[in-house]
Amino acid sequence: MESINFLYELLGKNALTITLVVILPLGFVLIYALVAILAELKTSAWIQERLGPMRTGPWGILQPVAEVIKLIQKEDITPAKADKLLYNAAPFIVFTGAYSAFAVIPFSEYFAPSRIDLGLFYIFAVGSISALGIVMGGWASNNKYSMMGAMRSVAQLISYEVPAAIAILSIVVLTSTMNLQEINKLQTGWFWNWFLFGGPGTLAKWWIVPFTIILCMIYFIAALAETNRLPFDIPEGESELVAGFHTEYSGIKFAMFFFAEYAYMFVVAAILTTVFLGGWNSPFGNLMQGPGWGVFWFIFKGFSVVMVQIWIRWTLPRFRVDQLMYLGWKILLPISFVCFLIISLYVMLK
Amino acid sequence: MDLITITFYFLATLTIVFSGIVVFSKNIMHSAFALLFTLFGVAGLYVLLSADFLAITQLMLYIGGILVLIIFGVVLTSRITGIDVRAGSLGKIQLFAAVIITVVIAASLIWMFKSTKWYMAEMKEVNSTVRQIGNELLTNYLLAFEAASMLLLLAIVGAALIARKKH
Known part of the structure; x- marks a missing residue:
């Protein structure tokens, strides 16, 4: 069994290194979330021709830190008629669901917390834990808006998991593995080896390239819906539901929901990066290829996808509930089935 | 005790404690959410048995499918959440019958566990x-x-x- 974890290689496999491997992505998530919040504030400002935060630190870069400190200091309110136990547990379960997906994300050739063969299947499976956390929070708040938001959120998550899973499954047909590290290794070389462009192979693959690009777009749209981001943020739709499932939450527990949302945004960006955009591989063959560059490329690509999510959030208006369901079941699902069949045909002919 | 034994006892305790909550809780929502931890504990036990596919299928189907369905069912049924779900006037007879059945099943399971010669498979690295x-x-x-x-x-x-x- 080859070790793919540089920490195990340096320090041996014991309780301490296992804890380190578990904690390392957490540190990444905390720093990344601060950067992503700043990016969100600044991007929204530029799109709306504002300056955004400018006072906290030079060019406003300390704004997310200030916001987190503010949220931690705030009074933690629990509604009198809420179910205390479930109300307090919900933010942790939502964050656990988002964070547990990091267990299989390969940050580099030499760092992936776990190397299980079922990486992609696992990510789809743990996605449902956050859905349950959202229902828990929405129900325990004892508030109609929260309940409505939670129901919408789960309905949306379940509906869009289907096209997302079919899109990923089509690529699994090409790779014939669900191990994220293996999928990365297949895409080594120039950028035309990425599964966005049909994966490795001779020029005979040209006729499936349009379909892999469509699959990538389907996955991206479904991922936006799964993270409850605009244009699919009907669970939080301010004009209809105040703030959706986290209406009653304040202070640190609200911050937990917030962090979970940003962590999940990175999870879907990481899957997109790994499956379609070559993961930690450099786009330019052997140039800038290697373990250290791997971390750079992975985070660079992942963050670019997060930036596109932010960009879309501030550009498009929100869908109605029926439009959302229509798009998921009647447009994305049939298209993804067609792409799945065509890619299966290609693999059979090859 | 090595790490795997500790993990086993942790997961086993988690499963048993929360399945107790599922059965004994007066609040049906608490029962439904305790089921989350029970199913999760069972999935963890599958991982310890090197049955990774089964473990993730357990997460996918039971937590992602069936449990979400149960919770939706409970939430969408009006005025079910405040009701004490334990048996009412018939309770005494039902309790009596339930205790007898439980004791019989538990005794036969323990007897079977004790009397069987268990075949211990060797630990293999499963790829x-x-x-x-x-x-x-x-x-x-x-x-x-x-x-x-x-x-x-x-x-x-x-x-x-x-x-x-x-x-």
Whole structure:
């Protein structure tokens, strides 16, 4: 069994290194979330021709830190008629669901917390834990808006998991593995080896390239819906539901929901990066290829996808509930089935 | 005790404590959410047995599918959440019967556990269970696989038919 974890290689496999491997992505998530919040504030400002935060630190870069400190200091309110136990547990379960997906994300050739063969299947499976956390929070708040938001959120998550899973499954047909590290290794070389462009192979693959690009777009749209981001943020739709499932939450527990949302945004960006955009591989063959560059490329690509999510959030208006369901079941699902069949045909002919 | 033994006892305790909550809780929502931890504990036990595919399928189907369905059912049923779900006036007789059945089942299980000569398989590093499962399903167990898929297809068509608007 080859070790793919540089920490195990340096320090041996014991309780301490296992804890380190578990904690390392957490540190990444905390720093990344601060950067992503700043990016969100600044991007929204530029799109709306504002300056955004400018006072906290030079060019406003300390704004997310200030916001987190503010949220931690705030009074933690629990509604009198809420179910205390479930109300307090919900933010942790939502964050656990988002964070547990990091267990299989390969940050580099030499760092992936776990190397299980079922990486992609696992990510789809743990996605449902956050859905349950959202229902828990929405129900325990004892508030109609929260309940409505939670129901919408789960309905949306379940509906869009289907096209997302079919899109990923089509690529699994090409790779014939669900191990994220293996999928990365297949895409080594120039950028035309990425599964966005049909994966490795001779020029005979040209006729499936349009379909892999469509699959990538389907996955991206479904991922936006799964993270409850605009244009699919009907669970939080301010004009209809105040703030959706986290209406009653304040202070640190609200911050937990917030962090979970940003962590999940990175999870879907990481899957997109790994499956379609070559993961930690450099786009330019052997140039800038290697373990250290791997971390750079992975985070660079992942963050670019997060930036596109932010960009879309501030550009498009929100869908109605029926439009959302229509798009998921009647447009994305049939298209993804067609792409799945065509890619299966290609693999059979090859 | 090594790490695996500690993990085993942790997961076993988690499963048992939360399945106790599922059964004994007065609040049906608490029962439903305690089921999350019970199913999660069982999935963890599968991981310890090197059955990674089974563990993730457990997460996917039971937590992502069945538990979400149960919770939706509870939430959408009006005024069910405040009701004490334990048995009412009939309770005494039911309790008596339940205790007898439980004792009989528990005794026979313990007797079976004690009297069986257990075969201890050697620990093997299992690589890629999913490949083996896939090959078995599409060769030796093809008929069962296809029958299950037909059943699911019928269930989907039936559900769509029931959910349709009546003309």
